[in-house]
Amino acid sequence: MGDVMLTLLKDLIRLPGLSGHERPAQERIQAAWEPLVDELSLSPIGSLHALKRGSGAAPRPSVLVATHMDAIGMMVSMLDHGLLRVAEIGGLEPRVLPGQPVTVHGRRDLPGLLVQPPAHALPAEDRKGPVAVKYLMVDIGLPPGQVARLVRPGDLVSFAQEPFEQGEDRLVGHSLDNRASVAALTACLVELQQRTHLWDLWAVATAQEEETLGGALTSAFALRPTVAIAIDVTWARAPGLPEHRTFPMGDGPTNAWGPNIHPGVHQALKEAAGRVEVPLALEPLPAHSGTDAFALQIAGEGIPTGVLGIPLLNMHTPVEAVSIADIRRTGRLLAEFVAGLPADFLQTLTLD
């Protein structure tokens, strides 16, 4: 059953689906989810809504699980003598960019290279040190006239790094933020085929998380779930990184805690993890979670929220790395959480 999840994930990290232009990713996710859910629909701005109905008596409470399907990348801002200048979509780390292979989605998909111009082509103060995105360029190796016929401002530029595996457990590539979480949610849907759950489950692949959190905000407003969970990647432990903000890969997902999290939802996730023996580390987030949950919590009249984090190395670079076992564990934990929700769970969430 893990094959559905892994096949989907490996496909997704080869597909573009930048913020605001998620269709390629959305169509692939929809194909995977179709046999697993009862209803599928799209929000006005392109988020994918999948409903798996619960078995409880109507009116049923619902839990919304959000995993953003958009990825970071770039957009052509202007053509300059046959080369392309780009604007960021989402937050890029400029220092990893020179020399990265990219795909320019013009009239057709074109292979390109992100390049750091030679020093003399840069302003004096910017010649040493990291070169900002606004000075980098994309070279597609074609003469200016042809470039002008094939590419225009507004065209998307996505990373073209080929994904690869390391050993049995590690997957390396771009866009694992947040396709790893989409995979985890898919694993949960697969497991729930064999289990009953009282509550309705809305599996939502949100749009625009990396730029506006807009998909989460509008989907939560439309669906008005009783409880909402966001699954996103978090920072994996690596040398030089602060210990309290990073978590070892392969040790399971994290369970966030802080103002963006409802303590009752946090507790329920913790208990579910205990029941299926999934290790779950507490991730303190003193202010906001940096995830869709920041929007989910304040949609409409307010929603009790939780956040699960999948540790990821090299976040927001084309060589992100994740443990496949962590993804499976997250899926299992989520399935146990959903299946274990009693009819009266909402009442237990009332704060004093």
Added chain:
Amino acid sequence: MKELLRRLTEAYGPSGHEDEVRDLVRQEVKGLADSLTVSSMGSLHAVVNPQGKTKVMVAAHMDEIGLVVSHIDPAGFARFQMIGGLNPQTLVGHRARFANGIRAVIGIEDQEDWTKQATLSDLYLDFGVSRAADCPVRIGDIGSFDGPFVENGPRLIAKAMDDRVGVAVAIETMRRLRRTPHQVQFAFTVQEEVGLRGARTSAFGLDPDVGIALDVTRTGDTPKGPKMAVELGKGPAIKVKDSNLLSDPRLVELMVRRAEAARVPYQLEVLQGGTTDASVIQLTRAGVPSGCISIPCRYVHTPSEMVDLADVEGAVKLLSAILSRPMDLGRPA
């Protein structure tokens, strides 16, 4: 169009104080709309063809950037804070106008080093009085730039082209729109410059199916200017992205098709550092596919904003072409 733009740009209307502009707009559009209402924040909503199936909200903001008085010293000089995004460099020596018609000069403290950048705390307002009791404004009063509308061939120069030119495009479109299958909600919004506040509440109240903003955008065609593909005189810009908006790709494609069919020269815009009402309309309620038609403008947020009349005319033609034909966006991209 030029006369309308002259009256609109010369009117006083900084964020939160749009009454004069709203009255002007109301005069221009009454008789053109099926209903005219004012929101609790002061935005003016003019609805055309309420029986139309698809609700299209067209937003143009009435407010301009300005300054708010924060302190009056014993000699009657006033210190101020900004309303909206202002570069202090562009203020020195200019004139400000307040609600009561009072004018002041924006002065600067004597600088030891004239090569260093002026900051807000170096500036003050001079009302020509000599003591605080005679100062004609009080703390909290808001002023805007003051200056006349000027024509230079096809180029039009005025303060507040941002966004009175968008307002003019909306009004002129209302005038020329003969038939539309849609319920078009022309929203003349308030307080855009301080955080898109009017548009947020108007969109919630109007609950549209599609959102289109009309606003200015910057250009890349001035000496050592920003690297942008938009230029004056090359037509209205169809916005693909700005700092807070990812325009709905289907709407962008539709705008391109309509522009080409109507033979309106257009440009594609990616703006870094700036946004419009469209970004909050898009995230209203359950989500609203949104985009923006931009009028290229040099020197945005200075007292002398410059647009090209042909671009303005082009924007009217493009908006009319979009509104007069169906708007089936299909599946989201």
Added chain:
Amino acid sequence: MPAPAARPARAHLRLLQDLTEAIGVSGAEGPVRAIVRKQVEPHADSVKVDALGNLLVTRRGAGRARLRVMVSAHTDEVGMMVVSVSSEGLLKFEKVGSIDDRQLLGKPVWVGADRLPGFIGAKPIHLMSDDETEQTVKVESMSIDIGSGSKTAAEAKVKPGDRATFATRFRRMGPSVMAKALDNRLGVATLIELVQNPPDGIELLAAFTVQEEVGLRGARVAAFSLDPQAALVLDCTPANDLPTWDGEENIAYNTRLGSGPAIYAADGRTLAHPGLLEHFIHTAESEGLPYQIRQPGGGATDAGVIHVARAGIPSLSLSTPARYPHSAAGIASLADWRDTVRLAHAALSSLTERTLRRS
């Protein structure tokens, strides 16, 4: 209902003490909510706690209710969250809300629900070079010491996620009070009194909101739920009215201590509704109450999100000034606070629909 008292009674001071000494860091406002609940429940028509922890209370005043008015006060304070326990049993922490790092060093703190006494340690000056004393110590280099001595001993009492605040006791200083969290327990105390002694002729929708300090979060959903016709936000704003070093006029004082309640014309997130602004100024003048206009400029209150909720809600902010907010101890004038209560009560009692109309 009688007008609120001009002089603070002993009960007022005791309530201020309880409120300011409670630990209610953004996201964990329970202890403050408990105190508020006890004060308002006997007087309320309805009481509800929503998904984020906002305490929503309704109370009708005397006479026909002309308007549904939301009056809000945020219950949270800035503070700290423990994020890890070191091998020596010291607690690493992060700030919650905006605190200047220079306010933290060498301060006693209370940690967790049990209010364990701790301190943020500092190196002795004798053992530092001159250069070192000129560097600001960043929060990343600080730790809270609760006297545990070892990781296991510490973990028996405290865990990551626990909150901490400055350990400041409330004190009266003649016409002033000194306490932590005057932002916004002063506003909370004002709102409690308005529930207990409601203004005439309105349906009071009292919202004791959460998470203001981390992004105006609670007020946003409270305004959406309540959907009021108007809103008054009670907060606390800095009085930066200290003398300048060179004797030049202080032109960025924001508000002045002792000059009365501060009415906002404009701050970083809200331009006041002109009708409400005029109404409150007019009420202060006709009631003979002191008031000041808070200097326009930055900062924000819950009004920033309330006034743009739904199709827009006419809103105004009214604050009691305090010196040194977001630090271990602030100082406020009791007269300013009492006058805030009186102004709010009088202005709400005379609020009509006409005040809210636009041309």
